[in-house]
Amino acid sequence: AQSVAQPEDQVNVAEGNPLTVKCTYSVSGNPYLFWYVQYPNRGLQFLLKYITGDNLVKGSYGFEAEFNKSQTSFHLKKPSALVSDSALYFCAVRVNTGGFKTIFGAGTRLFVKA
Amino acid sequence: SAVISQKPSRDICQRGTSLTIQCQVDSQVTMMFWYRQQPGQSLTLIATANQGSEATYESGFVIDKFPISRPNLTFSTLTVSNMSPEDSSIYLCSVLTSGGPITGELFFGEGSRLTVL
Helix, strand or coil, X not given: CCEXXXXXXXXXXXXXXXXXXXXXXXXXXXXXXXXXXXXXXXXXXXXXXXXXXXXXXXXXXXXXXXXXXXXXXXEEEECCCCHHHCEEEEEEEEEECCCEEEEECCCEEEEEEC | CCCEEEECCEEEECCXXXXXXXXXXXXXXXXXXXXXXXXXXXXXXXXXXXXXXXXXXXXXXXXXXXXXXXXECCEEEEEECCCCHHHCEEXXXXXXXXXXXXXXXXXXXXXXXXXXX
16 A cells, blocks of 8 residues: 555754654655645645655755655755744655545654754 | 635534535635544545536545535535534645646645534
């Protein structure tokens, strides 16, 4: 089955430290991968995506993600975390099951402590 | 990008009643979706709202429970029928804009938080 996994329910980092939010995927065919962020009481916002090309993808708010085909991973990273980055982060994959749809991971809650 | 407005933003409903959620987009979009986010959980796709034809439902979701209308390319409604406490969730309207069905990113409304007593 095609799926995406986020192995950590929660990630805690100190402000100014680098952060990583992990994501692995399982798809047939080419992977089309996305990261979204959900701030409290808000809808999801698109951060970045990997379609093809350079394995390091840069997105909004200083976030980037590294696509690793051999490890089937697409980890979200930021060199220096901000308290305002505290939110719920979702990894997602676009799949074709008789029509294209997006499957979301379980989400990882990021806490950045001042 | 797209600006998506959902109404109501939240509601508290009684068991056995029905509620219709509206989704208005500020531009014409081909693909529109309805997701459910249960408390503390991820997003689950309910259906794809098709303009001018019946919605395409995902496994586990049926038209009698979640009827969807899509009268034009900027508007859709989702009705949650005969509600039970298990229907308490955030319901999210989403659209696919630039990039197409394979690579385009989704844009989301702020959601409709439904509590069923």
